[in-house]
Amino acid sequence: MKAMVLHAPAGLDRLVLEDRPDPEDPGAGEIRVRLHGTSLNFHDLGVVTGRMPTADGRVPMADGAGIVEAVGDGVREFAAGDAVVSCFFPDWQAGTATIGDFSRTPGDGMDGFAQDVVVRPATAFTRAPKGYDAVEAATITTAGLTAWRALVVDGKLKAGDTVLLLGTGGVSIWALQLAKLMGARVAITSSSDEKLERARAMGAEYSVNYRAREDWGHAVRDWTNGRGVDHVVEVGGPGTLAQxxxxxxxxxxxxxIGVLTGMGGEVPTALLMARQARLQGLIVGSRAEQQDMVRALEAGGVRPVVDRRYPLEQLADAFRHQQTGDHYGKVGVEW
Structure with missing residues (x-):
């Protein structure tokens, strides 16, 4: 089978498509999945560029979707022919978070999904949303579930709430779609007027170019008549948190949920206290939360926004496109 392998020292030019032996038949509790798609995340970019060190010879990519080829003894949830999608934390089945690192995250602490076939525990997958192709399904593993947990699980989003989204990357566009599905009103930021126009076409009620308006936090507050928004999906980190x-x-x-502007910095603690706001860090979500999200997507008829698709052998080019910041929504890879 084919597998994209990252060799040390890490870098985009160190991604090599190699032949590897096919995995063995699934054992008890396992399934064999023929993979057909993945999608790119900031986390994956950190791994392949060496910013987040991993083992030499690692198969990257946390997201993976495909078709079940065989099931092992005791597996009742899936059957051959089922469309499935991976879980970011394969050991976190349900309940509150108990995992704070990436030691068991595919594509980081263990081999990921940039390969033809995997054999994994059945509990490391959920069924894919009906009608989704492999790339579309793969977008929910990291970006989609992060947005779902931020707004629905932790945020308890309800109809009529106001939501602020930063930028137009994978998490933010998923959050836009979920917020509209739930009947919320959305404000969104970007440095691109063209992207803001696309977001408005998708239902965003208010948009602000943060380069034209550096005090965009004030602008959003004015949009709410001085009240402020109910929810913020904060992907920037220290460079955007104050606003x-x-x-x-x-x-x-x-x-x-993100650190695009850096790993640490000052927090305006007095303002945070005055706002009496809940500032909650999170990393993706559990398998049970992913199952809930799949049901909601099917009920609402929501489909992800995929900016561009690449073949597996052009994975490095896909990451280069991601690095430009020109994408809107998700970047996918299919084979």
Missing amino acids: SIEAVRVGGHISL
């Missing part, structure tokens, strides 16, 4: 706190209402909720 997010400015934008949130008293008693609101900020989901800290």
Whole structure:
């Protein structure tokens, strides 16, 4: 079988498509999955560029979707021919978070899904949303479930709430779609007027170019007539957090899910206290939460936004496109 392998020292030019032996038949509790798609995340980029060190010879990519080829003894949830999608934390089945590292995350602490076939525990997958192709399904593993947990699980989003989204990457566009599905009103930021226009076409009620308006937190607060938004999906980190706190209402909720502007920095603690807001860090979600999301997507008829698709042998080019920041939504790879 074919597998994309990352060799040390890590870098995009160190991704090599290699032949590897096919995995053995699934054992008890396992399934064999023929993979057909993955999608790119900031986490994956960190692994393949060496910013997040991994083992030499690692198969990257946390997201994977495909078709079940065989099931082992005791597997009742899946059968051959089922469309499935992977879980970011294969050992976190349900309940509150108990995992704070990536030692068991595919594509980081263990081999990921940039390969033809895998044999894994059945509990490391959920069924894919009906009608989704492999790339579309793969977008829910990391980005989709992060947005779902931020808004629905932790944020307790309800109809009529206001939501602020930063940028137009995979998590933010998924969050836009989920917020609209739930009947919320959305404000969104970007440095691109063209992307903001696309977001408005998808239902965003308010948009602001953060390069044209550096105090975009104030702008969003003005949009809410001074009240502030109920939820912020904060993907930037230290470079944007102060404006997010400015934008949130008293008693609101900020989901800290990204560090695009850095790994550490100052927090305006006095303003955060004054807002009495809940600032919650999170990393993706559990298998049970992914199952809930799949049901919601099917009920609402929501399909992900895939900016561009690449073949597996062009995985490095897909990451280069991601690095430009020109994409809107998700970047996919299919084979």
